[in-house]
Amino acid sequence: MTTATLQFVDTPDGPFAILADAADRVIVSGWTDDRDAVLARLRPDRRPDLVSPGETAAAVAVRAYYAGDVAAIDDVEVAQHGTALQLAGWQGLRRIAPGSPLTYTGFAAALGSPTAVRAAASVCARNAVALFVPCHRVLRGDGTMGGFAWGTAVKQSLLAREAAA
DSSP states (O other): OOEEEEEEEEETTEEEEEEEETTSOEEEEESOOOHHHHHHTSOGGGSOSEEEEOOOTHHHHHHHHHTTOTTTTTTOOBOOOOOHHHHHHHHHHHTSOTTOOEEHHHHHHHTTOTTOHHHHHHHHHTOSBTTTSOGGGEEOTTSOOOOOTTOHHHHHHHHHHHHHO
């Protein structure tokens, strides 16, 4: 039986959900207070059997991030399952410095495949641990927000927060 802890943290961008596995690694996160929306970010065969409310170590980092320490999210442990390309992409997202967003083309180049722009965008779209794996730091080629699972207003807020830090 797999278990997980679900915690909601109040932020200026709305409630932030953290779903952590039994080892306290984040497996899903995002701006919602809807338990079902959190679980829907996982494939059915990856969903925990039992989800209980509780405290997560990641919540401390979320509060610190919103208090101005935008690097506080850098060392939060996450656990994602995906292809080799996705895993490499998610690690690549963690290397994008706060306040220095990349375009999808720039992100593809940073991953060593400058022509794989669609694959780079797919890596962002399939990221289940928003904020901790900062897919919000990738923009369209013209510098506009592009898509974001939790809404472009949240993405814009995060980028503004990081630019000011």
